[in-house]
Amino acid sequence: TMKAWLFLTDVAADEGPFTYVPGSHRLTKRRLAWERRTAINAACGVDRLSGRGSFRASPAELKRMGYADPVAFAVPGNTLVVGDTVGFHARGPSLRPAVRIEVWAYDRHNPFLPLAGFDLWSLLGLARWRTRIEWWLLDRLEQLGLRRNVWRPVGALTADAPPRIVCVRGSD
Incomplete structure (x- = not known):
């Protein structure tokens, strides 16, 4: 690995x-x-x-x-x-x-x-779509209350944008 x-x-x-x-x-x-x-x-x-x-x-x-x-x-x-x-x-x-x-x-x-x-x-034939499928599935599981998705959208950012702190809590 x-x-x-x-x-x-x-x-x-x-x-x-x-x-x-x-x-x-x-x-x-x-x-x-x-x-x-x-x-x-x-x-x-x-x-x-x-x-x-x-x-x-x-x-x-x-x-x-x-x-x-x-x-x-x-x-x-x-x-x-x-x-x-x-x-x-x-x-x-x-x-x-x-x-x-x-x-x-x-x-x-x-x-x-x-x-x-x-x-x-x-x-x-799904290798190129794997990440999108997995993220979609995690979102659906969270909506159903079966699993919490730790990934959260933060909007469009550029590499040189000022730092933003995004807090993720269990109840969000």
Whole structure:
């Protein structure tokens, strides 16, 4: 799996830079044991984010797995960063509200498909419409009260528009 960011503006070290734990993309015995424990706990509902597949490791857990400290990537604008997201990665802390203008991409296929590269959306000729269909479906499910859609329209914006803060609460 991978994620990529083309940062169009500078990203300062104290404004939420991309961070990565070097070597954490390698699945060592310690890492696999941690993954197993975390998956079992996630299945038991211990941690909501882990239950959704977004495992989090504490600094102490990273040390026990034998990994180094995370490295923050403070970069100038017009920098492309590509990360192997099997490794531990996150947006670093920001000391104040900050704006990052970026182009974001990811590639992660469903690990439960029996054939590598098999994509039902492509076979049905719907791959180019997938995101619109999924967003439409999320809107319908929310209207029916079956699921809350976290995405909200904010109107037309340009990359250089003044920052706007949009708060989303459960009752909105």
